[in-house]
Amino acid sequence: MNGADAIIKCLEAEDVKYVFGYPGVAICPFYNSILESEIKTVLVRTEQSAAHMASGLARTTGKVGVCAVTSGPGATNLITGIATAFADSIPLVCITGQVNSSLLGSDVFQEADITGAVESFVKYSYLVKNVNDIPRIMKEAFHIASTGRRGPVLVDIPIDIQNATIKSFKYPDDISMRTYKPTVKGNAMQLKKLISALEKSKKPLICVGGGVALSNAQDELLSFVEKHNIPVVSTMMGIGTMATKHPLYFGMVGNNGRPYANKAMNECDTLIMVGARVADRAVNQPDFLTSNKVLIHMDVDPAEIGKNVGPTIPIVGDAKAIFEDLCKEEVTASFDEWLNELNEYKNTLVEKRNPNLSFVDPKVFITTLSEKMDDDGIYVADVGQNQIWSCAYHIVKKGNFLTSGGMGTMGYSIPAALGARLANPNRQVVAVCGDGSFQMSMCELATIRQEDADVKIIVFKNNYLGMVREYQHYTYKDNYSVVDLNDYPNLEKLATAYDISYYKVKSNEDCESMIDKMLSTKGSCICEVMIDPYDTVK
Amino acid sequence: MQKRVLQLLVDNTSGVLSRISGLFSRRGYNIESITAGVTADARFTRITIVTSGDDDILDQIEKQVAKLIDVRDVKVLEPSNSVYRELALVKVKTVASNRQPVISLAELFRANIIDVGPENLIIELTGDQDKINAFLNLLEGYEILELARTGIAGLGRGIENVTYL
Numbered sequence: 233m234n235g236a237d238a239i240i241k242c243l244e245a246e247d248v249k250y251v252f253g254y255p256g257v258a259i260c261p262f263y264n265s266i267l268e269s270e271i272k273t274v275l276v277r278t279e280q281s282a283a284h285m286a287s288g289l290a291r292t293t294g295k296v297g298v299c300a301v302t303s304g305p306g307a308t309n310l311i312t313g314i315a316t317a318f319a320d321s322i323p324l325v326c327i328t329g330q331v332n333s334s335l336l337g338s339d340v341f342q343e344a345d346i347t348g349a350v351e352s353f354v355k356y357s358y359l360v361k362n363v364n365d366i367p368r369i370m371k372e373a374f375h376i377a378s379t380g381r382r383g384p385v386l387v388d389i390p391i392d393i394q395n396a397t398i399k400s401f402k403y404p405d406d407i408s409m410r411t412y413k414p415t416v417k418g419n420a421m422q423l424k425k426l427i428s429a430l431e432k433s434k435k436p437l438i439c440v441g442g443g444v445a446l447s448n449a450q451d452e453l454l455s456f457v458e459k460h461n462i463p464v465v466s467t468m469m470g471i472g473t474m475a476t477k478h479p480l481y482f483g484m485v486g487n488n489g490r491p492y493a494n495k496a497m498n499e500c501d502t503l504i505m506v507g508a509r510v511a512d513r514a515v516n517q518p519d520f521l522t523s524n525k526v527l528i529h530m531d532v533d534p535a536e537i538g539k540n541v542g543p544t545i546p547i548v549g550d551a552k553a554i555f556e557d558l559c560k561e562e563v564t565a566s567f568d569e570w571l572n573e574l575n576e577y578k579n580t581l582v583e584k585r586n587p588n589l590s591f592v593d594p595k596v597f598i599t600t601l602s603e604k605m606d607d608d609g610i611y612v613a614d615v616g617q618n619q620i621w622s623c624a625y626h627i628v629k630k631g632n633f634l635t636s637g638g639m640g641t642m643g644y645s646i647p648a649a650l651g652a653r654l655a656n657p658n659r660q661v662v663a664v665c666g667d668g669s670f671q672m673s674m675c676e677l678a679t680i681r682q683e684d685a686d687v688k689i690i691v692f693k694n695n696y697l698g699m700v701r702e703y704q705h706y707t708y709k710d711n712y713s714v715v716d717l718n719d720y721p722n723l724e725k726l727a728t729a730y731d732i733s734y735y736k737v738k739s740n741e742d743c744e745s746m747i748d749k750m751l752s753t754k755g756s757c758i759c760e761v762m763i764d765p766y767d768t769v770k
Numbered sequence: 771m772q773k774r775v776l777q778l779l780v781d782n783t784s785g786v787l788s789r790i791s792g793l794f795s796r797r798g799y800n801i802e803s804i805t806a807g808v809t810a811d812a813r814f815t816r817i818t819i820v821t822s823g824d825d826d827i828l829d830q831i832e833k834q835v836a837k838l839i840d841v842r843d844v845k846v847l848e849p850s851n852s853v854y855r856e857l858a859l860v861k862v863k864t865v866a867s868n869r870q871p872v873i874s875l876a877e878l879f880r881a882n883i884i885d886v887g888p889e890n891l892i893i894e895l896t897g898d899q900d901k902i903n904a905f906l907n908l909l910e911g912y913e914i915l916e917l918a919r920t921g922i923a924g925l926g927r928g929i930e931n932v933t934y935l
Binding site for chain 1: 780781784785788789792796826829830833834836837839840841842
């Protein structure tokens with residue numbers, strides 16, 4: 233058995249179903265060994281997509297996503313995908329081939345110091361120098377990626393190590409890492425403090441971030457808030473933690489959030505932030521959070537607590553374990569009055585949109601689409617105006633809402649949607665992007681076809697990089713610079729080129745029938761939605 | 771701005787020093803000095819870092835360092851409860867005529883003359899940073915040709931909280 237066989241055995245032991253990647257000489261031993269395995273491989277069209285596909289799989293299954301690419305440019309192309317996963321704490325194991333270990337450091341063909349290059353975007357990285365270390369390193373890599381605060385781990389394996397004979401293969405049952413022991417259970421004293429703060433509170437609020445879904449704590453959170461009638465808001469990464477129409481859910485906060493959600497944040501007297509970083513998009517004045525309220529900050533990563541704002545009550549631990557414990561506690565308080573107040577805000581603070589009726593209003597399209605989607609449908613939003621509209625108008629029922637929240641990586645939606653679909657072949661998957669972000673990952677249409685996957689791709693077409701155009705509209709008084717996308721490509725012809733269906737939505741009246749048609753037809757499609765080039769999210 | 775001395779016990783893996791220094795540079799934290807050396811147990815390295823910032827930043831530095839997978843333990847070495855030492859090697863330009871006053875000064879500081887050349891001396895001095903700074907100040911009238919300082923190494927006093935080698 234050689235090193236490459238050993239890596240595959242490790243992936244099998246971790247129950248990996250898919251490897252997304254792109255071969256090259258330095259990773260060829262790996263791709264040769266994988267032929268003997270049941271693990272399916274997906275040939276992406278550019279390496280960045282491999283990480284996004286693995287991310288789509290990870291976020292919809294709770295498992296670690298795996299990608300494998302070659303050395304040099306293969307590895308460096310992967311970096312944006314890794315950084316995207318890191319910013320959103322998505323568990324990935326990224327395997328990169330590397331040049332012969334005896335040549336390391338001599339700048340040979342396709343050599344790149346990838347462990348050095350990704351240092352600030354990974355939870356940890358390994359450069360394998362001894363074939364017998366492979367089982368331990370792979371075990372640790374999966375363990376690190378999937379525990380504590382999740383994140384990507386990179387394993388760089390020189391080609392000679394992949395080809396070297398391993399003495400004996402045994403996948404370790406346990407981890408013995410001296411230095412890595414994330415806290416899971418919340419400190420009992422701190423939980424007591426939380427309960428007593430709740431009892432003193434008249435206006436409590438929970439703000440959920442991406443951490444709740446990452447620890448699979450949605451049910452525990454729901455039991456807790458339903459038991460005590462506590463209202464919930466979310467960050468962008470927290471969307472989908474609760475159903476949008478749940479009576480206790482009051483929308484996304486932040487500079488692109490719902491006005492009533494922000495009002496709730498401002499007026500609550502006790503705020504529980506869970507698995508959220510208190511980053512600038514959600515909270516642009518962190519000091520304000522502590523000036524008039526008790527702030528309770530829960531996170532599995534102690535370094536997030538106090539980074540942007542100093543909480544009154546810090547709680548380190550995994551959201552699932554914490555809410556399990558909290559559900560056992562009794563709270564004697566009623567928040568009905570506060571809920572009435574919030575519902576009043578929800579009904580009265582409606583943002584005014586002034587849609588141009590010669591185009592499709594994104595609000596109408598997204599609302600109609602999400603109403604018609606399956607309850608457990610997966611909605612992947614890209615980055616740009618489409619993302620802000622998706623956050624505002626998509627109605628999550630029991631499905632997932634995926635987007636690149638932290639890094640804001642354009643081109644995320646199509647590959648992430650494909651990864652999600654392959655991992656969930658029975659669930660409906662929709663990717664929503666703009667004409668800018670679409671073109672960044674357009675090459676993956678070929679992968680979608682090759683995998684015969686059913687991904688509905690919605691393209692909001694306005695011939696502009698809309699988000700930047702909007703910024704230039706407000707900041708530079710319509711002095712547009714490098715935002716005109718022209719009219720190409722012709723999406724209908726493109727759909728023909730890839731043998732997928734094409735739909736065009738030109739007006740609000742078209743939305744319903746076109747969405748019905750699109751969702752009822754089997755197979756992937758491009759649905760081009762003509763929107764006003766001068767529409768804004770604000 | 772305050773100074774804080776951190777003592778880290780880390781896994782002795784390749785790249786561990788670059789992981790730590792990389793964390794400081796990308797997050798914009800200050801490193802005033804960093805020293806590293808293997809402990810009595812070859813699996814571990816002990817690193818002493820002198821850093822500075824306001825309280826919030828210093829707390830954040832501690833947490834971010836503790837978060838690194840290779841870092842086994844982070845301690846703050848409080849001045850009142852720790853000892854710090856730094857080594858300095860000073861090459862001073864001297865000729866026969868002005869050699870004696872430099873040697874006297876070195877003796878005063880219990881420094882060692884470890885090399886003598888026709889036109890220079892190399893002085894080895896160990897002490898806390900104040901002592902080394904004071905010595906260098908007194909050398910002002912002479913020409914310092916080269917200076918090498920190690921940055922401080924530190925240990926907490928006493929036998930409490932000693933978990934590792």
